[in-house]
Amino acid sequence: MKFSLAPSASMAGLLLALGYITPAVAQTFQRLGTCPQLGCIFPPTEAEFIAGGHFDIRLEVHAPANGSEAFNNGVPDENFKLTLDNGKGYSADVTSFFQIKDSPIEKWNFTYYEDLFARDAKTPTVVNVASKAYRNLTLYEPGQYQLKLSYYDTQQTLANWTVHEPAKKRCAKNVILFIGDGMPQSAITAARLIGHKQINGKYQSRMQLDNMDNVGLQMTHSIDSFIVDSANSATALYTGHKSTVNAISVYADSSPNPFDDPRVETIAELFQNQIGGPVGIVSTAFVADATPITLATHTRDRDLYAPLINQMLNGQTNFSWVDWKGPDVLFGGGAEQFKPGSGSPNKTNYYNAFADQGYQIVNDNTALQAADASKRTLGIFSTSNMAKWLDRHVYTDNLKNGTVSPLVNDTSPTYDQPGLAQMTLKAIDILKARDTENKGFFMMSEAASIDKMFHVLDYERALGELLELDDTVRQTIEHLEKIGELDETLIIVTADHGHGFDVFGSSDTKYLKMATTDRIKREAIGTYQNSGHSEYQVAPGSRPENQTVVTGPQGPNFPVQWDPRYALAAGFAAHPDVRETYSTDTRGPRVPATNSTSARNDYVASPSDQPQGFVINGTIPVSNSQGVHSLTDIPVFTKGPGSDKFKGVYDSTQIFFKMVEVLGLGTTKHVGK
Ligand SMILES: *[C@@H]1O[C@H](CO)[C@@H](O)[C@H](O)[C@H]1NC(C)=O
Numbered sequence: 022m023k024f025s026l027a028p029s030a031s032m033a034g035l036l037l038a039l040g041y042i043t044p045a046v047a048q049t050f051q052r053l054g055t056c057p058q059l060g061c062i063f064p065p066t067e068a069e070f071i072a073g074g075h076f077d078i079r080l081e082v083h084a085p086a087n088g089s090e091a092f093n094n095g096v097p098d099e100n101f102k103l104t105l106d107n108g109k110g111y112s113a114d115v116t117s118f119f120q121i122k123d124s125p126i127e128k129w130n131f132t133y134y135e136d137l138f139a140r141d142a143k144t145p146t147v148v149n150v151a152s153k154a155y156r157n158l159t160l161y162e163p164g165q166y167q168l169k170l171s172y173y174d175t176q177q178t179l180a181n182w183t184v185h186e187p188a189k190k191r192c193a194k195n196v197i198l199f200i201g202d203g204m205p206q207s208a209i210t211a212a213r214l215i216g217h218k219q220i221n222g223k224y225q226s227r228m229q230l231d232n233m234d235n236v237g238l239q240m241t242h243s244i245d246s247f248i249v250d251s252a253n254s255a256t257a258l259y260t261g262h263k264s265t266v267n268a269i270s271v272y273a274d275s276s277p278n279p280f281d282d283p284r285v286e287t288i289a290e291l292f293q294n295q296i297g298g299p300v301g302i303v304s305t306a307f308v309a310d311a312t313p314i315t316l317a318t319h320t321r322d323r324d325l326y327a328p329l330i331n332q333m334l335n336g337q338t339n340f341s342w343v344d345w346k347g348p349d350v351l352f353g354g355g356a357e358q359f360k361p362g363s364g365s366p367n368k369t370n371y372y373n374a375f376a377d378q379g380y381q382i383v384n385d386n387t388a389l390q391a392a393d394a395s396k397r398t399l400g401i402f403s404t405s406n407m408a409k410w411l412d413r414h415v416y417t418d419n420l421k422n423g424t425v426s427p428l429v430n431d432t433s434p435t436y437d438q439p440g441l442a443q444m445t446l447k448a449i450d451i452l453k454a455r456d457t458e459n460k461g462f463f464m465m466s467e468a469a470s471i472d473k474m475f476h477v478l479d480y481e482r483a484l485g486e487l488l489e490l491d492d493t494v495r496q497t498i499e500h501l502e503k504i505g506e507l508d509e510t511l512i513i514v515t516a517d518h519g520h521g522f523d524v525f526g527s528s529d530t531k532y533l534k535m536a537t538t539d540r541i542k543r544e545a546i547g548t549y550q551n552s553g554h555s556e557y558q559v560a561p562g563s564r565p566e567n568q569t570v571v572t573g574p575q576g577p578n579f580p581v582q583w584d585p586r587y588a589l590a591a592g593f594a595a596h597p598d599v600r601e602t603y604s605t606d607t608r609g610p611r612v613p614a615t616n617s618t619s620a621r622n623d624y625v626a627s628p629s630d631q632p633q634g635f636v637i638n639g640t641i642p643v644s645n646s647q648g649v650h651s652l653t654d655i656p657v658f659t660k661g662p663g664s665d666k667f668k669g670v671y672d673s674t675q676i677f678f679k680m681v682e683v684l685g686l687g688t689t690k691h692v693g694k
Pocket residue numbers: 129130147
């Protein structure tokens with residue numbers, strides 16, 4: 022899902038007529054989220070680093086030309102000065118401190134709306150900016166640093182930075198980070214209910230996630246908004262720095278160039294640079310999507326897919342930055358960034374660009390399983406996001422209408438797609454085979470469509486993806502055991518953010534569909550004692566009192582049927598207008614809302630989506646066609662060496678520092694100049 026920073030006006034006329042006055046404090050829109058003063062230091066105060074990690078500094082001085090903060094006739098101070106103090110008696114100008122040359126002044130302007138009234142009135146505030154950037158810097162000495170930016174003669178912006186000491190000892194050889202995108206605990210609970218059988222309230226089997234060594238909770242809020250998207254939440258998990266919506270491993274600055282924002286080093290870059298072991302990236306999304314791509318690319322705008330694929334292969338070229346040699350494994354969807362055309366870098370065949378650098382290319386599951394484990398491998402298995410577990414296993418006819426072939430010049434539907442488990446296990450084999458010097462490997466594996474299916478309120482498909490993730494974790498543990506790596510591998514399973522999803526009862530879908538009015542349809546919702554048992558564990562044609570254990574075509578740990586009469590009644594905290602019967606959509610992923618007017622975005626419940634359901638009016642602006650993320654804290658399940666460090670309640674950024682500690686990353690040794 023994409024996010025726009027300034028949604029277009031829809032109620033402009035009405036609100037203008039009310040004649041409100043613009044207040045001074047920005048909230049809905051911000052001049053620059055991480056910079057409440059007119060002078061900005063990036064990374065800002067509260068930033069934390071690992072000793073020996075790389076980062077850029079960006080300084081900005083703002084001169085609003087109009088609006089409530091108008092200052093200095095809109096002329097920004099160009100004689101600003103940054104000093105750093107290492108807390109141990111050494112204080113110096115930024116160029117002396119890092120022993121670098123000064124950087125040239127850059128100047129630009131930008132506009133923003135102070136609030137919704139200013140947006141409706143189309144009166145943006147103009148801000149002129151003077152700036153400098155310092156690239157590819159490192160702090161080797163742990164401790165507390167104080168920064169002072171002086172500008173406009175008398176004004177100051179201060180920042181406190183913490184540089185953490187590297188661990189004395191590495192405790193895990195490998196780290197596998199599983200991300201269930203948009204997976205709150207409430208979804209895990211619902212998946213357990215439909216995937217596992219109970220007798221008199223006692224589960225006869227459990228989720229793999231229920232059986233990990235330790236569990237913690239992470240707080241996901243971002244640096245300048247309390248709801249995150251997958252880009253800034255991935256940045257927090259991979260770099261230890263909170264960031265802004267749409268930003269990928271950078272702090273978002275105000276400049277027009279989306280590739281010049283101050284960067285921070287990712288866990289994958291650190292691992293490759295400092296340990297030199299193989300790195301794997303696996304996702305069921307298109308591989309240019311935020312969660313996979315954030316591991317080794319940097320931009321303020323996550324939507325710039327083609328340049329990001331180029332960066333994933335070639336690293337950063339325009340401004341000096343740490344070397345990136347490319348991932349050893351990159352698996353997922355998104356063939357539109359590789360087939361020659363408008364979506365691919367330079368509109369060229371980007372399979373060739375990867376092949377030129379020694380990658381073997383695989384485009385279906387058969388080729389994946391047969392691939393040579395000793396080679397760097399690019400596996401692209403569909404255009405766009407890969408097919409959903411429910412359509413690959415239960416409603417297989419839908420694949421005929423699903424994503425198309427990843428092959429150049431082929432637009433036929435694609436059937437032979439691997440699942441998350443097949444991609445993940447093969448990735449482990451490749452990473453192990455490529456780890457010829459026994460340095461260990463790092464891998465991220467993402468169940469992306471938990472989030473994508475929650476966005477379209479397709480609860481059953483989201484839960485199918487979640488059960489597939491759980492099954493993948495189970496198979497990963499078995500596989501690591503078999504190849505002798507389990508004892509040396511830390512497995513982390515978490516999410517990047519939640520969705521406001523929960524189950525509140527059951528739905529008698531037969532009664533609901535036959536009732537004639539919305540108010541009678543709601544009689545079909547069974548709450549409390551009327552919610553009954555989970556019918557997903559009852560084979561079609563049998564009744565709840567039938568205690569025979571049945572395994573469906575999907576195997577254990579999944580429902581034995583997906584479309585029972587008594588279905589989960591589940592809801593969302595934040596959604597567009599929608600019509601619900603709470604039945605599984607057997608025809609493929611849901612499209613809950615459609616554009617009602619050709620004049621502007623105005624989404625109403627789609628007439629073809631669950632037409633026999635009752636209408637639930639939306640809770641978010643009518644310009645939204647999908648549900649949105651929520652605030653809830655996210656569980657962190659861990660198993661293996663170092664897993665006890667993940668107990669407790671902590672900020673999302675600490676996942677990076679805990680992984681760094683477990684892997685012994687970071688250095689206080691300054692080699693070179
Ligand atoms: C902003 O900068 C552009 C050039 O970069 C210039 O053309 C424009 O006039 C400036 N706008 C204002 C309001 O200063």
